[in-house]
Amino acid sequence: MADTDINARIAPWLKHWSVDDLSHAQAWLEHMSVKAYRADDVLVHAGEHSDTLYLLESGLVRLFYITPDGKERNKAFFSAGQITGPVSAAITSSPAPFTIACLEPTEAISFRFRDLLHATRHNQDLAQLYRDMLADAFIRNEQREAMLLTCNAQQRYDWLLAHEPNLVERVAQFHIASYLGVDAVSLSRLKSKNRQ
Amino acid sequence: MADTDINARIAPWLKHWSVDDLSHAQAWLEHMSVKAYRADDVLVHAGEHSDTLYLLESGLVRLFYITPDGKERNKAFFSAGQITGPVSAAITSSPAPFTIACLEPTEAISFRFRDLLHATRHNQDLAQLYRDMLADAFIRNEQREAMLLTCNAQQRYDWLLAHEPNLVERVAQFHIASYLGVDAVSLSRLKSKNRQ
């Protein structure tokens, strides 16, 4: 896809994040690419070294870990307007700790983390974008850590209904269970208990 | 305590974090203060609005949440050379989600988050310090989230022995149990099973 198309597609997001100044951002913009994915397509494989992040234009992806017993556990879900990818791995040059796969057909603009990081050195708008991105992920992880550490299965489900009710409608229940760290059968049981 | 003392005490840490340039850092440095705490002293109360972070010079503190059932669960431990405090709360101007209390007599240099954040606007060294601080906390939260989401009690304990063996020696076992999200009695039982 031609650069002009990407420029047109990235523009509204830059505006949304108050990025007006594009100086020193050439490398970042030039290495962007747009791609459409089908459900179950994988954007990042756990264990691989990836420096690529994704700005989702449409669709829905999930990030998931593999447990020591070989089961999947969903770390997070992301949809249109959000940036996701193996950020911690990119920062530390480590292999990605989780896999990213599509739950729905998804369109995403990908870019290289190092290009963004490099651009932040001389571009204050992008430095701010980077800080906001990190802060957002940081706070998300912390709240989730708190929930996993302090809540039982029922409380986790209540938390989800209160904080991310749209997720419950949009993704399959066994994926919700995996997100909460409980078995799909246990979640179903909880729901039926709640009904009585 | 006089500023000159603080300057002398903060200097080695600034050097350690490669902060050479102190331009635009006056407010940050001026609002610093040093204090000694006893075991069980509280630095930050959950629920209070705090903009203060702490650079620990000695000792050991724990951060803990309160569960919906009213029990304590340890989020993290920090010791000399580390910066801690309600970072996410400071970023979002929210009440602190956890309490910070001393497990050992502790000396700490406190400073205001907003002063550091403000200084990052024109001081690249401090901007880098801020990024490193956030990245560090971010990665710590993510690894912990992964452990809590994917591991059972035995696997969590193994993880701890592998990743933070010194903690096991330094803090009481019931605090370790709280850190792992299991009951103190359950952890004791696990250990005795492992012995056989």
Next chain:
DNA sequence: ATGTCGCATTAACATTTGTTAAGTTGTTAA
């Protein structure tokens, strides 16, 4: 219409983890 497939539900049972209580040990202070 029918078969297939994936997901949700339900039930019975197994395992893990929490709870309570009692006993032990080590430390500290009188």
Next chain:
DNA sequence: TTAACAACTTAACAAATGTTAATGCGACAT
């Protein structure tokens, strides 16, 4: 030395959660 206290251990039991299997249900393709 003794008393008091807190942490750890152990055991018995309760509750929560995982596992397996059977059933149902709806979407979708043939």
